[in-house]
Amino acid sequence: MTTVEETHAEVERLTVRPQFLFVRGGLSERRKSLVIQARRRRPAEGARPTVGKGFTATKKVGNAVIRNRARRRLKAAARELLPQLGVPGADYVFIARMDTADIGWQRLLDDMESALISLRAALNSGSGPA
RNA sequence: CCAGACGGCCGGGCAGUCGCUGGUAUAGCCGGUAAGGCUAUGCUGGAGGAAAGUCCGGGCUCCAUGGAAACAGGGCGGCGGAUAAUGUCCGCCCGGCGUGAGCCGAGGGAAAGUGCCACAGAGAGCAGACCGCCUCGCCGCUUGCGGCGAGGUAAGGGUGAAAGGGUGGGGUAAGAGCCCACCGCGGGGGCGGUAACGUCCCUGGCAUGGUAAACCCCGCCCGGAGCAAGACCGAAUAGGGGGCGCGCAUGGGCCGUUUCCAGCCCGCGCCCCGGGUGUGUCGCGUGAGGGCCGGUGCGAGCCGGCUCCCAGAGGAAUGACUGCACAGGCGCCGCAAGGCGCUGGACAGAACCCGGCUUACAGGCCGUCUGGUCAG
Numbered sequence: 001m002t003t004v005e006e007t008h009a010e011v012e013r014l015t016v017r018p019q020f021l022f023v024r025g026g027l028s029e030r031r032k033s034l035v036i037q038a039r040r041r042r043p044a045e046g047a048r049p050t051v052g053k054g055f056t057a058t059k060k061v062g063n064a065v066i067r068n069r070a071r072r073r074l075k076a077a078a079r080e081l082l083p084q085l086g087v088p089g090a091d092y093v094f095i096a097r098m099d100t101a102d103i104g105w106q107r108l109l110d111d112m113e114s115a116l117i118s119l120r121a122a123l124n125s126g127s128g129p130a
Numbered sequence: 131c132c133a134g135a136c137g138g139c140c141g142g143g144c145a146g147u148c149g150c151u152g153g154u155a156u157a158g159c160c161g162g163u164a165a166g167g168c169u170a171u172g173c174u175g176g177a178g179g180a181a182a183g184u185c186c187g188g189g190c191u192c193c194a195u196g197g198a199a200a201c202a203g204g205g206c207g208g209c210g211g212a213u214a215a216u217g218u219c220c221g222c223c224c225g226g227c228g229u230g231a232g233c234c235g236a237g238g239g240a241a242a243g244u245g246c247c248a249c250a251g252a253g254a255g256c257a258g259a260c261c262g263c264c265u266c267g268c269c270g271c272u273u274g275c276g277g278c279g280a281g282g283u284a285a286g287g288g289u290g291a292a293a294g295g296g297u298g299g300g301g302u303a304a305g306a307g308c309c310c311a312c313c314g315c316g317g318g319g320g321c322g323g324u325a326a327c328g329u330c331c332c333u334g335g336c337a338u339g340g341u342a343a344a345c346c347c348c349g350c351c352c353g354g355a356g357c358a359a360g361a362c363c364g365a366a367u368a369g370g371g372g373g374c375g376c377g378c379a380u381g382g383g384c385c386g387u388u389u390c391c392a393g394c395c396c397g398c399g400c401c402c403c404g405g406g407u408g409u410g411u412c413g414c415g416u417g418a419g420g421g422c423c424g425g426u427g428c429g430a431g432c433c434g435g436c437u438c439c440c441a442g443a444g445g446a447a448u449g450a451c452u453g454c455a456c457a458g459g460c461g462c463c464g465c466a467a468g469g470c471g472c473u474g475g476a477c478a479g480a481a482c483c484c485g486g487c488u489u490a491c492a493g494g495c496c497g498u499c500u501g502g503u504c505a506g
Contacts (some may be wrong), residue, residue: 014445015446016445055445056445063182063479064182064478065478065479066478067479068446068449068479069449071445072150072449072450073449075449075450076450079148079149079450080148080450105450
């Protein structure tokens with residue numbers, strides 16, 4: 001529980017394509033309702049380590065309305081979970097799947113929590129960016 | 131009340147918690163007491179009727195020196211009107227469908243030319259005797275009828291998408307626009323209408339198959355590219371732009387092609403400006419704008435007055451979750467009114483902006499009209 005307290009890091013938004021491509025080269029966890037990719041950044045000198053987040057939904061998920069809804073639900077869920085479960089100094093990319101827009105809200109939270117915990121264990125076990 | 135036609139409108143509501151983004155106010159911090167930026171809090175704005183497909187028409191921006199004609203290419207096509215403009219809309223005409231309200235029409239030209247029309251059929255665009263019908267001759271034979279031969283005939287059968295005007299009568303050996311009436315068609319004229327067209331009269335003779343979203347002919351319209359347009363900031367070279375001086379052609383260039391007219395440019399030297407990509411800023415919302423009222427027009431609209439400011443993101447805000455009502459659907463109970471449970475709210479997300487078209491769409495509301503039925 002003490003680790004939860006100390007990982008209350010600031011969260012930043014990923015905005016440009018190279019950041020997404022960087023994260024794609026890292027770790028990946030897949031659940032029924034979403035896929036999360038994560039990769040530890042090269043630490044910036046002197047600055048406080050932050051958590052990066054980005055969201056994406058491909059055309060496979062559905063039309064524009066479905067994609068927007070899926071991305072917004074991911075954003076809402078990540079806003080609740082990432083400050084506690086995110087590893088400072090790492091970037092996360094949340095990818096929508098077919099069920100993201102329709103699945104029950106609690107199930108979506110459970111999937112994301114489980115995936116984030118797995119990723120935190122993997123990132124902290126020393127297997128850094130390839 | 132049932133069935134139907136047309137037009138218009140809505141297309142989820144309210145509340146709470148936590149968030150996003152534009153504007154604005156205040157406070158704090160960073161910065162050079164700057165330009166400006168960041169954070170917090172309050173107030174306030176925040177998707178659609180189709181935001182969609184990107185199919186038409188414009189605005190706006192850049193490129194092209196301006197004008198005229200012809201050609202090429204593309205589009206449009208009854209007539210009149212509306213409009214910034216249209217292939218849109220309104221009114222009307224004509225044709226077709228429907229008992230009707232209404233609906234549908236790519237609706238100029240097929241006696242300028244070319245092409246195509248399979249199969250079937252005797253014959254398919256300078257038509258055509260297969261069966262049939264009729265006359266004559268010869269033969270058989272009981273009148274009749276049958277066979278063979280010569281000829282006439284487009285009324286009937288049959289084929290076909292289409293058989294060379296249609297219906298009726300006269301006529302004839304049988305028939306035929308051969309003749310006549312009406313309809314259709316061509317030509318001319320009168321009247322009504324802005325016109326498409328309607329109507330009436332005279333006349334001709336039957337001379338005219340379909341296809342022009344086939345080529346084509348006729349009339350009208352049309353530069354190209356698009357907000358990733360384009361502008362600003364921006365470090366070095368080149369291309370490029372400007373200024374000054376010198377030179378200057380009979381040649382060449384100036385955005386679909388050609389011709390004509392007018393105009394401009396070309397080479398060298400010096401000086402100055404300037405800058406590919408990316409980031410940031412602008413373009414970026416006061417507009418052919420919305421609402422209400424009045425006038426005008428059959429209508430699409432137009433004119434006038436008052437009033438409002440009403441999304442501006444940029445890996446892309448407008449959301450997530452919860453609760454309560456309310457439509458709708460299904461099941462059960464009940465004679466019924468109704469009750470209970472489950473389910474459950476479509477199509478779909480602005481990306482420079484407007485006017486249209488087309489396509490998708492759960493459910494609901496309003497108005498006008500038509501046909502039927504009942505009552506009066």
